[in-house]
Amino acid sequence: MKISELIDQTQGKLLTRESCMDPDRMIKGGCSADLMSDVLAYIQPNAVLLTGLVNPQVVRTAQMADVAAIVFVRGKIPPAETIQLAEEVQIPLISSPFGMYELSGRLHQNGLPSLENAIED
Amino acid sequence: MRDLNFNDQPPRFKGKVITDQLAGSITRVEELAYIIRIDEVMTQKLITISPNASMSDVADLMREKHISGVLVTKDEDLVGLVSTEDLIKCLINGELSAPVDKYMSTALVTLNSFDFLTEALKTFARTGLGRLPVLDENKKLVGILTKGDVTYGILRALEHDYHEEEVRRYRASHLFEDIESDRTSLILRYVIKHYDFMHGGSASSNIKKALLRLGANPQLARRVGIAVYEAEMNLIIHTDHGGSIHVEIEPHQIAIYAWDDGPGIANTEEAMKPGYSTASEEIRELGFGAGMGLFNISRCVDEMKLESELGKGTQLTMKVFLKKDEMVGEGYQTEKE
Numbered sequence: 001m002k003i004s005e006l007i008d009q010t011q012g013k014l015l016t017r018e019s020c021m022d023p024d025r026m027i028k029g030g031c032s033a034d035l036m037s038d039v040l041a042y043i044q045p046n047a048v049l050l051t052g053l054v055n056p057q058v059v060r061t062a063q064m065a066d067v068a069a070i071v072f073v074r075g076k077i078p079p080a081e082t083i084q085l086a087e088e089v090q091i092p093l094i095s096s097p098f099g100m101y102e103l104s105g106r107l108h109q110n111g112l113p114s115l116e117n118a119i120e121d
Numbered sequence: 122m123r124d125l126n127f128n129d130q131p132p133r134f135k136g137k138v139i140t141d142q143l144a145g146s147i148t149r150v151e152e153l154a155y156i157i158r159i160d161e162v163m164t165q166k167l168i169t170i171s172p173n174a175s176m177s178d179v180a181d182l183m184r185e186k187h188i189s190g191v192l193v194t195k196d197e198d199l200v201g202l203v204s205t206e207d208l209i210k211c212l213i214n215g216e217l218s219a220p221v222d223k224y225m226s227t228a229l230v231t232l233n234s235f236d237f238l239t240e241a242l243k244t245f246a247r248t249g250l251g252r253l254p255v256l257d258e259n260k261k262l263v264g265i266l267t268k269g270d271v272t273y274g275i276l277r278a279l280e281h282d283y284h285e286e287e288v289r290r291y292r293a294s295h296l297f298e299d300i301e302s303d304r305t306s307l308i309l310r311y312v313i314k315h316y317d318f319m320h321g322g323s324a325s326s327n328i329k330k331a332l333l334r335l336g337a338n339p340q341l342a343r344r345v346g347i348a349v350y351e352a353e354m355n356l357i358i359h360t361d362h363g364g365s366i367h368v369e370i371e372p373h374q375i376a377i378y379a380w381d382d383g384p385g386i387a388n389t390e391e392a393m394k395p396g397y398s399t400a401s402e403e404i405r406e407l408g409f410g411a412g413m414g415l416f417n418i419s420r421c422v423d424e425m426k427l428e429s430e431l432g433k434g435t436q437l438t439m440k441v442f443l444k445k446d447e448m449v450g451e452g453y454q455t456e457k458e
Contacts, residue, residue, distance in 0.1 A: 037413035040347050041420070045339075053408045057354075060322030061408075064329065064346040066339065081319065089326070 001027045001112055003069055003092055006048060009110055010071050010096035010103060015078070020087035027068045029115035032104045036061040043067065047115035050103055054078035059085045059093075067091065073100045153278050159241055160234035162274025163255050163264035169194040172201065172222035176211045179203050179221060190252055192265065193225045199254055199262040201225035231256050234263050238274070241266055294336035297372045307335075307370040313356040315363040318407065325350035328368050335370065341443070345375055348421040348439055351414040352379040355437075358404050360384070364434075373443055377422075380436040386429040393419065393427065 003023055007014055031043045032050040036057055039049060045066035051058055052073050059082055062070055070086070071094045072078060078093065086093045096103055108114070169192045170179060182191055183205065193201035203225040211217065211224045230248050232241055234257045244253060245268055255264040297305055309331060311324035329346035333339070349366065356364040356379060364381030386392050393415050400410025415437075419425050422439040429435040 034408055035411045035413075036408035037351070037411040037417060040351060041413050041417040045343065051408075055318070055407055057318065057321055057408060060326065060350065063326055064322070064343070064350045066343050 001110075003027070006069060006071070006107075007094055009107060010094055010098065012071060012094040012096035015083055015093040015095055016087050016091075021090055021092040025068055027112065029113040030104065030107050031114065031116045032100050039067075040065055042117045044115040044117060048107070048112065050100055050107075052076060052100060054082055056082045056085045058082065059089060059091060062091050063089045069094060071096050071103065073098060073103055149279065149282070150275055153275050154238040154242060157238050157274055157278060158234070159232055159236050159238060159255055159266055160257075160264065162238070162270050162277075163234070163266040164270055165264045167192060167262070167265060170203070170221055171195065172220065172225065174221050175217065176203075176208065176219050176221060176224055177217040180208055180217065183208070192254055192262065193221055194262060197262065199229065199231070199256070201227045202229060202254065229254060232266055234258075238271055241271060245271075290334070293334045296335060305371070309368040309370070311366045313353055313363045313366060315357060315360055317357055317363070321354055321357050322350055324366055325353050328366075332370070332375075341441070344421045345377070345441055348418045348441075349377055349379075351418050352377065352437055352439070354409055355379070355414055356381055358400060358409060360435075375441045375443070377439040377441075378436065379439075380434060382434040383432060385431040385433050386427075386435055387431055389427045389429050
């Protein structure tokens with residue numbers, strides 16, 4: 001799924017500049033989490049991250065884990081430092097009016113599989 | 122190439138205040154038009170003719186040199202320009218023997234050699250002319266500029282940009298082959314401040330970028346990035362005064378050392394267990410402190426050692442061993458056994 005499609009599907013708004021991303025990057029699946037350590041531990045590359053957390057560490061986490069895009073749920077708007085950092089590291093930020101559960105369901109139904117690794121023991 | 126304003130369209134940014142938003146969409150080509158001076162791309166070899174020469178000399182010169190306009194100079198001063206159009210007029214009148222100054226145009230549009238290409242582009246668009254004489258500070262004729270010169274000049278500059286970037290990449294990825302020693306390593310050092318959430322992750326970000334630059338594959342850079350990021354956040358959250366991170370990169374392994382001077386961990390075995398956390402509610406609200414950090418690091422690296430003494434400090438050592446195809450430096454990727 002392309003970023004433009006993701007924006008449509010989430011009924012979202014792109015918060016970062018269009019020139020600060022690769023519009024052709026493909027999103028292979030998704031992962032929903034508010035715990036950044038969970039993201040770092042379980043997400044696979046090229047996923048969209050759905051989260052309710054808006055601080056710059058979300059972007060850092062995404063950068064380390066090769067996340068393709070971040071969607072803030074429930075219409076949350078991050079502070080300017082978060083947006084600035086995202087533009088710097090070329091990760092698009094989207095704000096969607098849906099809640100995390102609703103949005104995860106919608107994207108999953110529309111063809112984005114879970115990119116969360118199963119828990120190992 | 123778009124938006125070079127070769128046509129009569131107004132420049133994209135004309136009359137607009139350049140906001141950050143707009144600045145972000147300025148292309149390198151547009152930028153170059155503001156950086157490259159006219160005298161850097163103009164043609165300096167001039168084909169000129171005297172005003173006293175005949176129009177048939179002009180016809181010969183045009184045919185011989187495959188040009189469609191000739192500058193007319195007298196004592197090195199520009200006095201006119203004779204174009205194919207002027208020549209046609211002359212032919213209609215059957216006056217090939219007439220002197221050049223009878224048919225040349227004297228109302229000349231000229232460019233300043235010290236102006237930037239944007240000025241030339243504007244003049245081309247405004248006048249519809251295809252070639253303009255260039256004068257220096259003293260109004261002396263020093264060259265001629267065509268639209269082709271502008272395109273060629275910008276392409277050359279873009280090629281130069283590209284080449285420089287290639288060279289930088291090449292040099293970085295060949296670092297380990299170009300330098301000879303019995304054992305070469307690159308050490309990156311970072312100081313991490315306590316509770317500096319604003320910059321938290323910038324060291325990890327730089328380390329990941331450095332690895333990619335050195336030619337490491339993306340999976341490896343990701344693994345190291347995640348491990349260092351967890352360690353970096355631990356220094357920010359759990360120490361008294363922050364700490365340091367050193368990364369030693371060698372062709373066959375990457376060793377990461379993160380240490381601090383307190384407060385230390387009472388039971389390192391407990392701390393390694395997933396879910397064990399001493400983080401405050403405030404830290405948890407930031408999305409950290411789930412007790413997954415050290416456990417997560419152990420999954421990303423090949424070897425990990427956690428040493429700590431209460432009241433003294435903690436040292437975390439992480440090592441990643443590189444397989445043949447992961448090795449840093451391009452040469453190692455192609456080297457066959």
